[in-house]
Amino acid sequence: MxxxxxxxxxxxxxxxxxxxxxxxxxxxxxxxxxxxxxxxxxxxxxxxxxxxxxxxxxxxxxxxxxxxxxxxxxxxxxxxxxxxxxxxxxxxxxxxxVEKYLSSVRTELYTHIEELVFLKETDNILQNAIGQLPPQRQKIYTMCKVDGMSYVEVASLLGISISTVQDHIVKANQFIKKQLSTTDNLTLLLGALLITY
Known part of the structure; x- marks a missing residue:
């Protein structure tokens, strides 16, 4: 011991x-x-x-x-x-x-997914509003605002005056803004930005 x-x-x-x-x-x-x-x-x-x-x-x-x-x-x-x-x-x-980095990546990914969902919802609302336009106005709006054609190009292709194209666009914008005003303010703001260029 x-x-x-x-x-x-x-x-x-x-x-x-x-x-x-x-x-x-x-x-x-x-x-x-x-x-x-x-x-x-x-x-x-x-x-x-x-x-x-x-x-x-x-x-x-x-x-x-x-x-x-x-x-x-x-x-x-x-x-x-x-x-x-x-x-x-x-x-x-x-x-x-490592945890800080992974946390920032997760947050970024979550934000990105959230933005994608929001944009998809907004796009659906916008497409729905465009789909309610009269056929000729819908066609002109799509050619100018979605396809990015100029008023001159659209007028030439459709055989109408530039002022007629402009009139259709103004009325289409008014209608779409009115449709968007029934949704939340953020969507309205985004919609207004999308249609006023």
Missing amino acids: YITDHIPEKDLLIRLQGGDHRAFEIIYKKYSLIIYANILRMVRDEDIADDLLHDLFLKIWNKRVEIDPENSFKGYLFTCSRFLVLNFLRHVSVERQ
Whole structure:
């Protein structure tokens, strides 16, 4: 049986190197509280500090043969714990950056989908309004406003005067604005922008 007060640390470390579980327990009891307090001071979270302390002593056990009994073990523990905490904080920082990026991508995608849905709904309302125009007015409006033809081109193709084309467009715009006024204000605004160019 070990008597912890009487075993020099160097001897404990030599026994630890040899895989002595009792020596490991004694070392753990001797240093765990002070190392835990140091880790907690850096991470400010008890659960994380517990996990990191556990990881530290697991590494100590797994790398026990590399421990130099001639050097300060306490200093070695503090150095190892500091590196462990820094790696943890670096990992958390990377995770936060990734989460921030993914969040912005999700928001962008959601906004894009929302805009597409809104534009589709607005386009349906606009197409419905255009579909209610008299056939000749609908044809002229479509040629000018949808196909992008000039009043001169439309007049020439249909064999009518430019002022007739203009009259149809003015009346079509008035009718469509009136139809759009029955929907919400945002759609109305968008519709007005679509038809007044």
